[in-house]
Amino acid sequence: MNRLIMVCYLTLLLAGATGAWAGSGCPDGEKPFPAPASEVVEIIAEWLTGQGYAVQRDSPRPGTIHLAAWKAQDEWEVTVSPRSALASTATMVYAGTMPPRQACSRLRDYIDGNLLGAEVRPPLRTKARRRSIPTVVLDQIETVVCIRARSDRQEVQFSGFVVDPNGLVLCTAHDLTGLQGVTVTFYDGTSVPGVVARLDLHRDLALVEYSRDTQAHVSISAGRNLLGMGERIFSIGCPNNLRGTLAAGTISGPPRLVGDQPMWQVELDIYPGSSGSPVFDDRGRLVAMVKGRYRGTTTVGFLTPLETMIAFLLDENER
Secondary structure (H helix, E strand, O other): OHHHHHHHHHHHHHHHHHHHOOOEEOOOOOOOEOOOHHHHHHHHHHHHHHOOOEEEEEEEEOOEEEEEEEEOOEEEEEEEEEEEOOEEEEEEEEEOOOOHHHHHHHHHHHHHHHHOOOOOOOOOOOHHHHHOOOHHHHOOHHHEEEEEEEEOOOEEEEEEEEEEOOOEEEEOOOOOOOEEEEEEEOOOOOEEEEEEEEEEOOOOEEEEEEOOOOOOOOOOOOOOOOOOOOOEEEEEEOHHHOOOEEEEEEEEEEEEEEOOEEEEEEEOOOOOOOOOOEEEOOOOOEEEEEEEEOOOOOOEEEEEEHHHHHHHHHHHHHO
8 A cells, every 4th residue: 555655656746747847948048148147047036036936046067057946836947058258048948827928028028127228228429429539539430330130030230340441340259140141331321241251159259241342440450459457448339220339438357257268347338239349549549349248237348358359360361
């Protein structure tokens, strides 16, 4: 009799365990989040806890974090993996009383709200703002482009800058995987198709090739690598598809490793679409590229230093 009871008990446990996995995956699970995996995990855990779920976490492999959450008849299984030093993806599976698409949408909206925030808007490009930017920096404005990249799941927009007048743009790489098309838009509003010529996800850098004669370009060889704490710097980018958006900031921290890549920490206005913006010193020399911003802020960000861009371009020339 005791053996029969034990068999029935184990059968019920197995049935419950099987039910926990009979959920529906969120449809946009491969869409990247513009934040490190650790930060995305904290946002998701915060939302689950606030909804009354019990949350358990573990790390099945280095860098990847798994969350299991449950309450009453509802359960979540979430696995967050790094895509780059400042981007990650989350596979989310839900089983419960709510329609899966609705549940996924609520969690996705909460994550996006924390990372992007409704208040995140680029500043107006006023004349006063332009007067605070050195003329030698303003002279670089025509070198900056807006890039729109399309895949079968989404369209993203970010920034880049011309490094070769024969048709090469340097930009970040984290939005350029699984693409079906790229469009490059210049400061004068002209748009041309582009092709990803080289992609380096480790350095988060890419080259986009296009067919158009352009004179304006940023000189890599005239750039400057060593920056001082508190030094004033200036970016020109394309946040929210606003061409020629200018921002002034300062170096706020010494170079540090993010993953195994060196980064400058800055106080600088950084918005969705700013990634890939060139950054100049007060003499108009290229010093870095905008990589991304820290979650929950619009002014604490990270820059890819000039030396990383040079190493990437030298690798290209050696091929």
